[in-house]
Every structure is written in C-alpha cells, then in structure tokens.
C-alpha cells in the first residue's frame with residue numbers, strides 16, 4: 001500500500017485540527033535539541049484524545065506504516081526525530097485529568113509538560129519530585145518512555161519508581177487501560193513497566209497516574225569545593241548519615257565544567273573564592289520548617305572536620321540557591337558553547353564512581369592529548385556524564401571522529417566496573433549498536449517482547465533494538 005493511501009486515510013479519519021502538512025509547522029519537530037539530527041515526515045499528527053491516537057495507530061497498523069511518537073523533543077539519544085515515519089505529537093494531549101491528595105496521586109495526559117505537573121502538584125500542597133534541566137519542555141509521555149532520571153533520583157527514584165499506572169495505545173490501535181492509582185496491585189505481570197523506558201517501541205503512552213509526595217517544609221542548598229572525586233563519594237555518605245536521609249540532591253561539578261559555565265552563561269558567578277578541581281552541589285530538604293539550613297550547615301562542618309571539604313558556601317536565600325543550581329543545570333549549555341564533545345551518560349556502583357572517573361580520565365587523556373574531560377552528574381546514583389571536550393574551543397565533527405576509540409574504551413571500562421552504557425538518557429538510535437554488541441541476550445528477550453506486541457514493527461522501528 002502506498003504512502004499516499006495511509007495519509008489519505010489518516011486525513012479522512014481525524015479532524016482537520018489533528019493533522020498538519022504545513023512545512024512551517026512541521027519544521028521544529030524535525031530537528032533534535034542538540035541540533036544534530038535532521039529528519040522528515042509525510043505528515044504531523046496532533047491528536048487531541050486517546051480515541052484519536054487509537055484511530056491513527058489503527059490506520060497505520062492496517063497500512064503497515066511506521067510511527068514515531070514525539071513529546072517535547074528534548075531526548076538526547078537521536079530518538080525523537082522522524083526519518084520518514086509518521087510523526088505523532090502528543091503535545092495537544094496535555095490535561096491534568098485528576099489529582100487525589102489523599103491518595104497522593106495525579107493523572108496527567110502524555111503531552112503534559114513536567115513543569116505543569118510539578119505546579120499542579122504544588123497547588124494541591126504535594127510534590128512531584130522528578131526534576132531535570134529540560135522540565136520546561138519535556139512531557140510526561142517522553143519522560144516515561146525514556147525512564148528519565150534527573151537530580152532527585154537519590155531520594156525519590158527514577159520515572160519508573162514514580163508511575164502508578166499507564167494508559168497506552170498498542171501497536172494494533174487498541175487501548176490498554178492500565179491507568180490504576182493503586183499502590184498495591186499484584187495481579188500478575190506489572191505490564192506498565194514494559195512501556196517505561198521502551199522509547200515508544202511498544203505503543204503510545206497517552207496518560208499516566210503519578211505518585212505524589214509531601215512538600216518539604218524547608219530546603220537548603222550549598223556548594224562545596226573538594227580536592228578529589230573520591231571526597232565527593234565519601235562526603236555523600238557522611239551527608240546522608242548527618243541529615244538522617246535528608247539529602248535530596250548531590251551533584252558533581254568539575255572545574256572544567258564550571259569554567260565553561262562561567263565563561264559562556266550570562267550571569268553565572270563563581271560560588272567560592274578559591275579554585276578547586278571538584279565541587280558538589282548539595283540540597284537538603286526536611287518536613288520541619290526552618291530546619292534544613294541549620295542541618296546542612298552542621299553537616300558541612302562535619303565534612304570539613306573530616307577533611308573532605310576544602311571550602312563551602314551555604315545559599316543565604318532562594319535567589320542564591322537558584323544561582324547555585326544554575327551553575328549545575330547550565331553545564332550542557334556551557335559545553336555546547338565551547339564546542340562539540342563526545343558524551344557518555346554512564347553509571348557504575350556509587351562506591352566505584354570516583355575510581356572510574358579518575359581511571360577513565362587518565363586513560364582517555366593518554367589516548368587523546370587534546371581531550372578535556374568534563375565529568376559531572378548525579379553522585380548519589382553513580383551516574384556520571386563523562387563528556388570528552390577538546391581543550392581548544394570550537395571543536396567540530398573531526399574531534400568527535402577522533403574520540404571514537406576513546407568512546408569504546410569508556411564503555412569497556414564501564415563494563416569492567418559492572419556499569420551501564422546508558423544511565424538515564426536511553427538508547428534511541430545513538431547507542432543501538434553498543435547495546436546489541438554488549439547485551440545480546442537482553443536484546444534477544446526485548447525482541448521477543450517487541451514481536452509479541454508489535455509484530456508488524458510499526459512503532460519506532462529504528463529505536464533501541
């Protein structure tokens with residue numbers, strides 16, 4: 001059946017507002033956040049309801065036409081750009097369907113933006129804790145499909161831990177209603193987990209029930225300067241013990257990354273008077289009013305006494321806390337302005353993190369004298385964004401090619417430490433080859449699941465497997 005037949009069928013079945021062939025409207029959907037991917041699609045579908053998604057997927061299934069679902073298009077693994085697939089944007093499906101404060105749950109449609117969900121939870125005096133740099137654009141459906149992490153995983157877990165139920169349109173166009181808000185439901189396999197982290201390969205997520213938490217009564221943020229990555233890992237354990245589990249975020253910032261931010265991000269200011277090779281941003285939250293700052297201050301003093309902290313600054317107000325967070329959140333922006341970098345979103349056991357960073361840095365620098373390592377990220381999750389920039393600004397595609405051997409070496413080392421080649425960004429098309437080379441048995445099992453749910457291979461056929 002021709003492409004034209006499926007397009008005609010879609011246009012006939014959906015209201016005119018629910019599709020577009022306007023190149024101007026489609027264009028922003030055809031390039032990724034990093035500006036590297038350029039794609040194409042015969043049509044942009046913009047369904048307003050689960051029924052419309054089901055109708056569209058059913059038509060595509062009947063014609064064997066491939067579909068790429070898209071949320072906020074902020075994914076970082078070349079998985080959100082269509083290359084000829086029918087593009088299905090969930091952005092119009094952005095309603096908060098329900099909030100139940102007594103059940104600590106919220107039901108949102110797939111296109112709801114994370115910041116909107118956080119705001120809706122706050123209005124009900126609750127917290128939805130997922131928090132990441134793209135929260136102003138990333139959608140619930142995309143965050144579920146990539147099993148996003150972010151800065152509060154240490155305390156609240158990844159998206160996988162925050163989902164109670166899912167509604168999805170399956171690859172045959174039928175609707176699976178798994179939208180439970182229950183906390184206990186042992187009725188066989190936990191099917192929702194199949195869709196979390198599936199990157200759109202098993203169906204289209206149309207809505208989700210999310211877990212809410214009590215809003216902390218007080219929060220405090222500090223930045224500490226450290227002499228080694230090892231001190232960061234030790235300090236995390238000390239901070240957890242001293243605050244009774246109050247650490248909500250613990251983020252590693254290397255000198256190299258901070259320098260890029262200070263140089264390229266307007267308004268960024270050095271947090272400490274001295275210069276240190278490593279920093280950590282620490283956020284402590286508590287259920288008691290005014291308790292977080294004294295608790296964090298006391299824990300910092302313990303860290304200094306233990307010889308783990310060289311210097312530290314406790315944010316004196318919310319504006320300063322926001323400035324500190326900005327230094328961490330804008331590292332990708334600073335890196336982008338510096339030039340191209342080979343990026344590795346990897347994880348190892350927390351206890352091995354410093355050893356991994358030190359060894360990988362030394363070995364990559366030995367292989368590539370031009371390399372400038374920017375290793376930042378989530379110490380509490382053993383997740384380091386081990387990025388290899390060039391010492392000289394303005395590096396381009398040549399530098400990325402020169403990094404290929406170093407990339408394989410980083411992934412080999414990750415394997416040696418029992419780690420993962422994708423901690424939180426997913427596989428997309430970028431890491432597909434690495435995944436099948438390094439985890440063939442897992443990929444075979446995933447293929448069996450894919451075959452059972454999507455025998456025609458129409459859902460995101462280029463991703464993951």
Ligand SMILES: Cc1cc2nc3c(=O)[nH]c(=O)nc-3n(C[C@H](O)[C@H](O)[C@H](O)COP(=O)(O)OP(=O)(O)OC[C@H]3O[C@@H](n4cnc5c(N)ncnc54)[C@H](O)[C@@H]3O)c2cc1C
Pocket residue numbers: 033068069070071072073074075076079080090110131132133134137138139140141142143144145146147148149150151199200201203204205206332424425428460463
């Ligand atoms: C500045 C910045 C900071 C970031 N920080 C973090 C971070 O700290 N931690 C982290 O984990 N990630 C981070 N990310 C990446 C993160 O994965 C994405 O921001 C987010 O999870 C993707 O959501 P999205 O709505 O943009 O999805 P998209 O990019 O549109 O899609 C991502 C994937 O999910 C699929 N998909 C989208 N919606 C659906 C749906 N409804 N049903 C089925 N499949 C769907 C797509 O086909 C694609 O394969 C960051 C990204 C940026 C740009």
